[in-house]
Structures are given as C-alpha cells and as structure tokens.
Amino acid sequence: MINITGKTSLVGLIGWPIEHSLSPKMHNAAFAELGLDWVYVPLPVRPDNLPQAIPGLVALNFVGVNVTVPHKQAVMRYMDELSQSAQTIGAVNTICLRAEGKGKFYGHNTDATGFLNSLLEADCNPQGMRVVVLGAGGAARAVVFALAQAKADSVIVLNRTAQRGAFLVDDLVETFPNNALHFAPLTDESLMALDGQIDLVVNTTSVGMSPHVSSCLWPTNIPMPAQTIFCDLVYNPLETLFLAQARAAGAKTINGLGMLIHQGAAAFECWTGQTAPVAVMRQACLGEVSVR
Numbered sequence: 001m002i003n004i005t006g007k008t009s010l011v012g013l014i015g016w017p018i019e020h021s022l023s024p025k026m027h028n029a030a031f032a033e034l035g036l037d038w039v040y041v042p043l044p045v046r047p048d049n050l051p052q053a054i055p056g057l058v059a060l061n062f063v064g065v066n067v068t069v070p071h072k073q074a075v076m077r078y079m080d081e082l083s084q085s086a087q088t089i090g091a092v093n094t095i096c097l098r099a100e101g102k103g104k105f106y107g108h109n110t111d112a113t114g115f116l117n118s119l120l121e122a123d124c125n126p127q128g129m130r131v132v133v134l135g136a137g138g139a140a141r142a143v144v145f146a147l148a149q150a151k152a153d154s155v156i157v158l159n160r161t162a163q164r165g166a167f168l169v170d171d172l173v174e175t176f177p178n179n180a181l182h183f184a185p186l187t188d189e190s191l192m193a194l195d196g197q198i199d200l201v202v203n204t205t206s207v208g209m210s211p212h213v214s215s216c217l218w219p220t221n222i223p224m225p226a227q228t229i230f231c232d233l234v235y236n237p238l239e240t241l242f243l244a245q246a247r248a249a250g251a252k253t254i255n256g257l258g259m260l261i262h263q264g265a266a267a268f269e270c271w272t273g274q275t276a277p278v279a280v281m282r283q284a285c286l287g288e289v290s291v292r
C-alpha cells in the first residue's frame with residue numbers, strides 16, 4: 001500500500017492510452033526498495049490537452065515524468081533544455097523538473113541507454129557488429145543512435161515505408177562515421193540478400209506484440225542464421241514469434257524486457273540521483289508479462 005502525503009515527491013507517465021504500462025509498478029517498487037517517499041502515477045493525457053498538461057506539472061509540484069506514445073515528439077517544444085540524446089533521436093521519454101530554476105523542463109531520452117544496457121547485460125557488445133534494424137519509427141531512432149554511440153560497424157535499416165526509412169537515415173547518418181548507415185526496403189529479397197552477413201538483428205516494430213502474438217516480420221521461408229543474435233524490443237509476450245523462430249534456428253535471442261527496465265532505471269537515476277534497484281524493477285515487471 002502506497003502512503004501519499006503532501007511531502008511525497010510525484011512523478012508520472014504521460015501518454016494516451018496508458019492502461020497497460022508496466023512503468024508504475026516498476027518505479028513504485030523501486031521507490032519502496034530505497035525507502036523513498038516518492039510515487040509514480042499514470043497520467044493519461046489526450047493529445048489536445050498536452051499544451052495544458054505540461055505547464056500543469058509545475059503547478060502540481062511534479063518532479064519528473066516519463067513520456068510515451070503519442071507525445072514523445074510533441075513534448076519537445078515545451079522543454080527549456082534538451083539532452084544530446086533527446087536532440088539527436090528527436091524524442092523525449094523522460095522529463096526532469098528542476099527545482100532550482102522553478103519550472104525548468106529538462107527533456108532527456110533514456111531509450112538509447114536502455115537499449116544498450118540491455119544488450120550489454122545479455123553479453124552482446126555491439127561494437128564492431130554489422131546490424132540490421134527492422135522498422136524506422138521512434139524506437140528505431142533510439143536504437144540506431146545507441147548503435148552509433150557503441151561503435152557498431154554498420155547498420156542497415158529495413159522499413160516497409162521507404163520514405164520513413166530514408167528520413168531516419170538522412171537524419172542520423174552524421175552520428176555514424178564512414179557512411180555506415182543505410183536504408184533498404186523491408187522485403188523478402190532484402191532479408192535474403194543479408195545472407196548470413198549480419199551479427200545482430202533488432203526488431204523495433206510492434207509486430208508480434210500481444211494480442212497479435214502470431215505475427216512476425218521474418219518470413220518462415222527465409223533462414224535465420226544460428227550465428228546471428230536476434231533482439232526484439234517487444235516484451236509482451238517475453239518470447240515473440242520472431243524470437244521463438246530464431247531460438248528454434250539455434251540463434252541467441254534477447255527480449256525487450258531489458259530495454260524497458262534499463263530505460264526506466266536511467267529515468268529513475270535522472271529524477272532521484274540514486275542508483276536504481278534494477279533487480280527489484282525486473283521482478284516487478286516479470287509478474288506482469290505473459291509467455292506466449
């Protein structure tokens with residue numbers, strides 16, 4: 001039972017809709033573990049109410065928030081300062097309200113750090129790796145930025161809609177040295193052409209997410225090389241059909257729970273200045289996700 005008083009520090013999650021988010025459970029478990037008088041509340045905000053909701057955080061004494069779909073880009077214009085990652089990725093998922101400069105909004109993006117830490121935790125260091133990223137939305141942008149930071153050898157973005165894929169590459173190409181970021185359409189031919197020459201494949205799309213658990217972007221007639229690592233950002237179910245196919249092919253797999261936890265841990269540290277209890281956060285999430 002969470003005890004809230006006038007002294008309790010408030011953080012929240014702004015999104016629409018947000019019924020199924022694991023973040024409140026994850027963060028409240030972390031606050032309890034460290035004995036902090038903090039509480040994390042879901043704040044469903046319709047897109048047309050965003051202009052009132054952001055300044056409203058100051059009035060309501062919030063110290064920080066997470067931002068999720070569909071507001072990650074839209075909140076940027078209300079920020080007084082943006083971190084380098086938020087600027088380059090073009091999205092904010094974490095806001096800190098700085099007490100010393102009342103009403104100062106600091107917009108940050110912890111998705112890239114979260115992704116990288118989830119790989120490292122799974123003994124997958126992308127430095128020097130040849131990587132394929134499936135999808136070109138907001139999550140893909142964070143993944144590509146993280147791969148650039150980690151000095152991946154090359155990244156090919158495969159996306160259904162050419163315009164969106166090309167836009168991502170145009171936007172982020174400068175974060176990579178040596179022209180190592182490319183786009184190709186997401187087709188059977190492109191997947192075939194990879195021909196085992198890839199070290200890591202990351203699905204950043206929502207294909208395969210509950211309740212659509214029988215969907216998969218990788219056609220069954222195209223082999224999944226056993227020496228390639230397959231990573232899915234989807235965490236519900238824990239093992240998507242994409243990962244199940246990869247595992248059946250003998251490949252190493254990494255699910256999306258690690259990224260959820262580590263982006264949350266980085267946000268927690270940004271707000272509280274304390275080391276996040278990652279194991280407790282993972283345990284809080286594990287009780288909520290399903291196996292396919």
Ligand code: ATR
Pocket residue numbers: 134135136137138139140159160161164165186204205206207217
């Ligand atoms: P997010 O911010 O979570 O990444 P998004 O911005 O809506 O979400 O991006 C979703 C990505 O998943 C896009 O790259 C989208 O491809 P399109 O640009 O062609 O729309 C991709 N995606 C979603 N459903 C897909 C599907 N059924 N097949 C292929 N790609 C899909």
